[in-house]
Amino acid sequence: MLPAQRAIPRIRQTATAHLTQTMNLLGLSRAEQGEFLNSVLASNPALELTKPTRCPTCRRALYLPGPCPVCHPAREGPIVFLATPPGRGRDESGEENLPEPAQPERLSDFLLRQIGPELSPEERSVANYLIARLDENGLMPESSAEAARYLHQPLAVVEKVLHAIQRCDPPGIGATSPIEALLIQVEQLAETHDVPQAVRPIILEHLEPLAHGEFGLIARALSLPRPEVEAAAKFIRLNLTPYPGRTFLGHDHQPTAPDPELYHEAEMVFRLAPNAAEGPLIVEVYAPLVGRLRVNPEIRTLVKTLSGAERENWEGKVEEAALVEKCLRQSQVTVLRLAAILAEEQRAFILGTDRELIPMTRARIAARLEVHESTISRAVSRKRAALPSGRIVPLSKFFDRSLSVRDVVRSIIAEENRPLTDTEVAGMLKERGIPVARRTVAKYRAMEGILPAALRRTQRAQRSAALSAS
């Protein structure tokens, strides 16, 4: 099976070759857009950067024509406008270089800080890529070979960097499978602690029965006394996790005080005006260079004085530059309109919890904005939104049909007095006006990482045992 084609190689190509068709900027993340625009800017002298105008009252930088949307909110509804990301160094105009905000460290930065010093610049960019590919559990879903091919780097380099990542905290990060994550953790623990002998073979070969608590089965397979297996299981449960990424998120990604500058990584930031819980939502859409990249008018007039091959050459450049400018503006207008709709329709979800998400589809938004469905798909893909709670979520979360129901399932089980079976949960959902099949409840429960009722029983028993022991 071929891996899905990715955007960056395609972009490198178009940036250096002829830009004849409209470009797909919409489908790119903010970082990719920035990379692309910088390369176009460098390769086309007919393009120039201009400075944004400033709102006379609030001094905010304005990237689109018209009055300041914050000081002059046009009408009812959310306030949506373009802004440059508060990144460092990126802004060639020298404006808007905000100081590094104090913020809880993100996992990606935490990892880079650990391995950065021992890597060459080239390896560091490999590390950047690999870390960005880690899934929500901190595991690496992509093979080294795929990454190497994508990065155009030797396999050995990729593997070296990956191994460096795997030696980082939290232990097991960057492993390619839950099993590998567990093994890495065991090795690290073994340096300072005694590890029950049964632990390694259980991880390697009997993980499945372990999950079901089938200690007898394992004991027989390994020819070990059952208590030893149980001790090993307890060790695994207490000390190891197949999802190393979650341990970091656990203490770092908790809802934090909303810090307006926290949002390096999102392309859309939702917030409320201070002291205005009832006020309109304010949405900043981060867009590198937008509104400031334009065809240099001097070159435009200059071209008219040229002739022959030289003139043709420059006309081509100007045409290309105009196209870039147009595509860029077009894609940004679409994202802004999307942002406005999200803020309007999902206000409760943005300010509140998953449960308040209202089901919505890309197709419906497309109809409302009178654009093609694929346009909305691209506008949503590879982008993230920062919510006032401090959470950063992929935009696709806004279109998750089952999110709010899963949230209800979670709370039903959290508040249960005795372990409820899936059928019972399904019944309770029906009472609340959410008819879902029993099978579906099972899937939602699994998605939330909740064990089946029978196992929640033993989990309870173990928890209370541990509690009374301590």
Add this chain to the structure above:
DNA sequence: CTATGGCACGGATT
């Protein structure tokens, strides 16, 4: 017999 997970189908969504 009950609870659950695997598989596969069909319709919706991208």
Add this chain to the structure above:
DNA sequence: AATCCGTGCCATAG
């Protein structure tokens, strides 16, 4: 056209 999602059916474990 490809993928995702909810669901029903069936096998299996307890």
